[in-house]
Amino acid sequence: xxxxxxxxxxxxxxxxxxxxxxxxxxxxxxxxxxxxxxxxxxxxxxxxxxxxxxxxxxxxxxxxxxxxxxxxxxxxxxxxxxxxxxxxxxxxxxxxxxxxxxxxxxxxxxxxxxxxxxxxxxxxxxxxxxxxxxx
Ligand code: ZN
Numbered sequence: 001x002x003x004x005x006x007x008x009x010x011x012x013x014x015x016x017x018x019x020x021x022x023x024x025x026x027x028x029x030x031x032x033x034x035x036x037x038x039x040x041x042x043x044x045x046x047x048x049x050x051x052x053x054x055x056x057x058x059x060x061x062x063x064x065x066x067x068x069x070x071x072x073x074x075x076x077x078x079x080x081x082x083x084x085x086x087x088x089x090x091x092x093x094x095x096x097x098x099x100x101x102x103x104x105x106x107x108x109x110x111x112x113x114x115x116x117x118x119x120x121x122x123x124x125x126x127x128x129x130x131x132x133x134x135x
Contacts, residue, residue: 001029002130009117009125013066015050015058016115018127022098023105025129032103034133039095041126044085044119046092052112065091085119092116100131 003025007016022038040047051057065088074083096113099106107113115127 001031002128003028004126004128007115007125007127008123009115009120011117011120013062014117014120015048015061016117017052017112018115019052019105019107019113022113022129026100026105026131027103029131030103031100031131031133033135034100034131036098036100036105037095037128037130037132038098038113039128039130040115041128042089042094044082044089045125046089046094046116046118047096047127048092048114048116049096049098049107049111050114051110052114053110058114082119088118089116 005021007018009016018038022036026036038047050061066084069084069087071077071084072081074087076083076086098113105113115125117125
């Protein structure tokens, strides 16, 4: 099964926990075992798995990316000023695939699914969830 949803973001860069939303889509699917793909359909956003217990780790990740990939120094900045957002998005990647075991996402104790906004704020970020059953 496949389902799409959109989220709004409120900052230039932020991480938004979508684990609960993905878990509710999985529950609706009634699939017990298989894989769940979560895909962000954008060139300036990403999907990652990261710790969510300490909110500082989310800020640390964004700070680390900004230190590695400063803004305003790239060729694409002459077009629309967001080359750093595209580079961060490409490095992090648009999707994650999570195993499903006994009807649940088989995430580790400290793992959470996060949508990464890298060029916000935006009102209409599309996420596509595809759930495929195994035996
Ligand atoms: Zn651009």
